[in-house]
Amino acid sequence: MSDARLTTQQLAELHLHLEGTIGRETALILSAQNGLPEPPPYEYSDLAGFLAVYGQVSRCMVTSQDFERVIFEHGEAMASQHITYAEISFNPSLHAADGWIDGVVRGRASVAREFGIEISWLVELVRGGAAADNERALDIALTTEGVVGVGLVGDESISAAPLAGLVERARAAGLGFMPHAGQVGGPEVVREAVEVLGATRVAHGVGAEHDTEVLRLLVDRGVCLCVCPSSNERIGLKPNFRKFADLGIPLVVNTDDPAMVPTTLQRELAVAETSHGLNRGALTAAAWRHRFGRHP
Numbered sequence: 001m002s003d004a005r006l007t008t009q010q011l012a013e014l015h016l017h018l019e020g021t022i023g024r025e026t027a028l029i030l031s032a033q034n035g036l037p038e039p040p041p042y043e044y045s046d047l048a049g050f051l052a053v054y055g056q057v058s059r060c061m062v063t064s065q066d067f068e069r070v071i072f073e074h075g076e077a078m079a080s081q082h083i084t085y086a087e088i089s090f091n092p093s094l095h096a097a098d099g100w101i102d103g104v105v106r107g108r109a110s111v112a113r114e115f116g117i118e119i120s121w122l123v124e125l126v127r128g129g130a131a132a133d134n135e136r137a138l139d140i141a142l143t144t145e146g147v148v149g150v151g152l153v154g155d156e157s158i159s160a161a162p163l164a165g166l167v168e169r170a171r172a173a174g175l176g177f178m179p180h181a182g183q184v185g186g187p188e189v190v191r192e193a194v195e196v197l198g199a200t201r202v203a204h205g206v207g208a209e210h211d212t213e214v215l216r217l218l219v220d221r222g223v224c225l226c227v228c229p230s231s232n233e234r235i236g237l238k239p240n241f242r243k244f245a246d247l248g249i250p251l252v253v254n255t256d257d258p259a260m261v262p263t264t265l266q267r268e269l270a271v272a273e274t275s276h277g278l279n280r281g282a283l284t285a286a287a288w289r290h291r292f293g294r295h296p
């Protein structure tokens, strides 16, 4: 894509995973440094295949320096795309070593210092995850500098209702909540996220496409969907994003896992416009409007 296609206004991104920003070269370097098996190439064609790659690559980050490096490298990538604000999630259940969270804090500070880019964090809870792991994730969310929300990932066939108490504690502390729901799961998963967990911003949500009632629920509550066209396509999904937009549901486009898809936010904006008939200006404005962080 030529530079002429780049949107030069300042961009915000709201749905991507820190672990999904790890470049292949960096994954190889970190795995060697940490004495881990070489991670697989970023080759997959369905969600199960993706998750197998993702899990192994995620674990290449062990030390606080590893996290700092990955965050800094994504800072460089954001700077080249005019991204000045990003809400990036990470999954503590994938990171068992001590001290890594210090690298998250330092990495964020160095990206702000070096590139003038503000990163805010979402800390991920896991559907069906061990209670202790989800408690630990909430603790990290409540105590770590720069966290503005909690996320939710994991197998969508597992109800997230048991996590409602943790979500409520996060909300009471002023944090936002963006669950993954309706990526591969159906409309009932989206409905639960909104009605039971009170989500006003959902990662993907496209599983609601064919359910008139759940679409109406999204419209009535003004729920924003943070969608990821190329990420969907890599695992064989082709949602009709235009249908959601035409109903008045706010959409924000995102990369999800930019190194592994691979894609960039600039590319997603172009794909959204040219392949899905979405309005680029509406997409970029919605990203700013629906961010959890209030700075900048």
Ligand SMILES: [Zn+2]
Pocket (backbone or CB within 6 Å): 015, 016, 017, 180, 203, 256
């Ligand atoms: Zn995601």
